[in-house]
Amino acid sequence: MPFSRSDVLPFFRHAVSVFLLTTLLQVGPGAVAHAETLIRTGGATTVLPVVSKAAPEFTRTHPEVRITVSAGGSGVGIQGVSGGNLDIGMASREMTGQEIQRFGDRPFEVHVIGRDAVACVISSEVYDAGVKTLARDQIRKIYEGKIRNWKEVGGPDRPIVVIDKERHRGTRHVFMNYVFGNPKAIARGARLVTGSNNEEQAKIAQSDAAIGMLSFAWINEEVRGVGLNIEGRIVQPTSRNVANGTWPIARNLNLLTASPARPEIEQFIQFLKGPEGQAIVEASHYLPIRREEGSRIAQGD
């Protein structure tokens, strides 16, 4: 049915004015929001507890700064900074050569805010049934799929649920580097692939026959860290053994920024390296850094 011009136009004009009005109203609060500065952080779920606890502490003394913290994994954090989507990338591993290449000739800085260790963890049912320690060779055979039953390593007669992590995750790089000597090793024996520390912790807790890799901070009653049998010497996963260097799977907690960073970003990182930030690092079950250690530039692989 054809419309005549006269009966539609008034409606049209009205609609336009309503549209303009609502747009103008939206501009108001938006303009105010731009007055404060935003720091976008994201990446490793290992580093996340520290940064998300530090963010409100920092903004209390710097009310003009707003900090967002998102998860995703080390690869996401590094990729976020090189792609310009994040101001601070959290990474629980060093950067790979490929990741450094993505920065091209743009300078970047890596800040170490603490240290952490990765443990080989198993379901509490298996731990209680007698598997208290594993040797590196045994872990490797489990991940290769050559050992498939817990009874082969002194546990109950139960198939092993081998839990792998997404390939870019920091915990995986560090763990695989120890077990296989290659951070990108392929785990043929894997049954599940998980993402964040929380997801992996939940899957191991849910199972009664699982093995996985987790940062010390995620070990609990249901998810037990096994001792490592290193040439007959048993090294337990304790923070003392990490501090004195006997625990072999340790790593830096890194914050990655473009260089030079904006002053408020620099301030936030200094806050994390300072006494208050380091107290948060300790409260999150990680090891604080000594101040003089400074940043170590990423190693290629």
Add this chain to the structure above:
Amino acid sequence: MRRLLHSEIDFRHPFVLITGLLTALASGVVVFLFLFLVIQGQPAFTRMGFAFFSGEEWIPGETYGAWPLIYGSLVVTGLALLWVLPPALGCALFTSEYLRPKARVAMKAAMELLAGVPGILYGLLGVSFLAVWVRDVLGLIDGNTLLTASLLLAVMVLPTIMTLSEDACRAVPSEYRDTARALGLTRAEVVFGVVLPQALPGIAGAVLLGLGRAMGETVAVMLVIGGLDRVPLPWYDITQPGQNIPSKLGREAAEALGSGLHWNALIASGLVLFLMVMLFSLAGNFLLKRKRA
């Protein structure tokens, strides 16, 4: 422009112009999406060739074989439809043919409410109960499997398929039922011999819509499918973990964003998913047309 419009419409009229512009915008989104997928995914196809579809290894930085993901998508969706069809059809026929009007309205309201529940909530149920049940009932070492994902998807698309199928059954004119009854057919004969065949095109449409949702569902599947890029051995063992395309995209997109071939390969698998859903809808439409003719 002239040739697209009805002859008596004046295209200079503001209302016609605005609605026309919006139509162009809406169809432009589809074209843009398709072009985006083709252009961004193309490097993965040229680099990998046919191995992109047949390869079973997906190692970022080295090789991208999407066969486990494609296989997982097909198997999980296919199984979900297999599980969902009997209950959805039974429920639709019962609601449409046997329930009193008031009970029918209540049933429909419940179904439509269920259809709107966000996928992540089903995912939470899936990880906390379904995966554990599947493990315990079947005696598996772990409950995150292709089967679990398909069961979860079946539950998710049940309300959509059921309520649309019920609409299709209700749309069969009551004269048909009366005539059939007058001819001496029993209630059951009317339902299966008259209503069901007449409603079949509508039911096929409902199933295709459900299929679309099942194929694209990401978060719920991601939580229970296992996340392992591998075709089970033997291939029909659905109690093994697997991976489907949306779950793969969900897990890796943020890390791969703008990072060369890895990103292209993810987009390329998105294109494969897009084409698969399109192929199924086209096939469905073709069947519907043949049925009517």
